[in-house]
Amino acid sequence: IQAVVIASPTDTHLDGIRRALDARKHVLCDIPLVRTEAQLAELESLVRRFAEAGLVLAAALPWRHVPEFARLQ
16 A cells, blocks of 8 residues: 545544554545644644655545536536
């Protein structure tokens, strides 16, 4: 396993991102990645650590493929 997808509730994202970094896995995480300013500061630190480790931390908005949302466009 080279990468993980984090598609859990937002309040669990930071823990999942931390665990993936510790396991040296790339991450694709649903948005929002975090909800608060305090969480944002921690996320910024994690982003730097991912870059230093040569790992990808990416955010995804999967709703664009949901038919109900496509009709709204």
